[in-house]
Amino acid sequence: MGDRQTGKCVTLEGTSLSAELVEQIARGDVQVNIAPSAHAAMGRSREIVKHHVEAGIPAYGLNTGLGARVAETLPERELEGFSYRMVRGRAQGIGQPLAEAQVRAIMVVRLNTMLTGAAGQSIGVADYLVEALNRGLTPVVPRIASIGATDLVGMAAIPHALIGEGEIIFQGERMPGSQALQAAQLAPLKLGPKDGQVLCNNTAFTTGQAALILRRAGRALMSHLAAAALAFEGFRGNSSPLEDETVKLRPLQGQIKAANELRRLLSDGLLLQRGEARRLQDPLSIRCMAQVFGSTFEALDQLERVLSVEVNSSSDNPAVLIHEERIVTTGNFHQLELALCLDRAARSFGWCATDSVSRIARLMNSGFSGLPPLLSSQATERAGFGPLMKPIEALRAEITQLANPVAIMPSHNADGQEDSLSHAPLAVQKLADLLERYELLIAFELAAAAQSIDLAKPSKIAPRLEEIHAAIRRLSPIMDEDRPMGREIEAIADDLVRTDRLTQR
Secondary structure (H helix, E strand, O other): OOOOEEOOEEEEEOOOOOOOHHHHHHHHOOEEOOOHHHHHHHHHHHHHHHHHHHOOOOOOOEEOHHHHHOEEEEEEHHHHHHHHHHHHHHHHHHEEOHHHHHHHHHHHHHHHOOOOOOOOOOOOHHHHHHHHHOOOOEOOOOEEEEEEEEEHHHHHHHHHHHOOEEEEHHHHEEEEEHHHHOOOOOHHHHHHHHOHHHHHOOOHHHHHHHHHHHHHHHHHHHHHHHHHHHHHHHHOOHHHOOOOOHHHOOOOHHHHHHHHHHHHHHOOOOOOOOOOOOOOOOOOOOHHHHHHHHHHHHHHHHHHHHHHOOOOOOOOOEEEEEEHHHHOOOOEOOHHHHHHHHHHHHHHHHHHHHHHHHHHHHHHHHHHOOOOOHHHHOOHHHHOOOOOOHHHHHHHHHHHHOOOOOOOOOEEEOOOOEEOOOOOOHHHHHHHHHHHHHHHHHHHHHHHHHHHHHOOOOOOOOHHHHHHHHHHHOOOOOOOOOOOHHHHHHHHHHHOOOOOOOOOO
16 A cells, blocks of 8 residues: 555555655645554564563664674663663754754654564654644754764654653744643653664654755756756757757667757747757757756656655664564665765756856857847946856856765774764755755856847747746846846745746646
């Protein structure tokens, strides 16, 4: 049975959560509940945990110490208290808190990955996360906490808040956890044996944020394709590199997808007709749009495939094998594959950003575009878009810096027991920071492309691009006289690029 959405509530069962649904729950658009099959699986799993406790069978973090103290055994009477000590001892994050949507994404990913029973927590823990999500209780989670060899410290802030000792945002107000729980009429979370470990020792801190980033990255890419198509109209580009038969001479799937999307945006205009091209060969930033955007499609498709596994599987150590009735040590918390996918996406966007700046510069160059210099009037005293190249290139420099991959290095935690890491959380944060700047750069290209359309005065442009041009002009009039445009660029980014308005079909 898959996740099914009915009205404003979705039933989770642990195996078919999507990034789109993570985003909807994180935004508060839908509430959640748990499938009966998941409750049954968690019940069977918990019985296996209880058997290990009662029989004294060693299981890491259940009845043994953690990290360097793995060889030490805990008596049964101390196991519940050990869960609380684990939470309190690991809630060591620092820095600015994550946004509420990010924390809610983390919570729903941890909830979903409990539901197959591999985690082995008390059933009440999953039910409690449902209540916290549905009642709008958002723990305060510091940003700096994890190195990507499980998100132990990053995750600990969530149970620390829910047991009433950390901080929670409730109805827009940040307050002590105990006060927020009381206001929401919810008793503090009770932890049993293994529950502290399950809530801390997992990868939802990284994976939940990555799910939101995937959605944001997809919107940015589609918005940039719209901006590039509008620039193509203003440049009066040669469309033969976008033709289906041309692209299929080297049939990379991302390249085909990008060309199809660009042709869709340009459809019913003049430029897809043969003989309408202004030049025999355009500059590469215009001629190779399908190839560059196509590489980013490939990167995001790969990221989506990996994330689909991450949000629907167990990163727990140890994990419960229900059908074999045993608890096993794992390495499934190591997220190198996810880190590499995030880095590839960042580098792909870096190339898109570089070509965006080149297209803007070519539009401003009358020798290439046939338009007035600097996308202004012919009057020599007007600067036009010339000064805008400074913030445009500043954005490109920051994007290029953020496109560099995370460092390759060992870890030296737990006296050498934990000597490997992935830096996946850093890769997530780096891509988020990159996208913040990339969205502004897309807004600059939209503004420059709209100006080029107004100056070129083509007899006809594609209807979808005409709609996009009109949307830009509602936020930013044509530049005739020089004026500051920074706030207009920010408005274009907020109202068009960061929403679904440019991606609507």
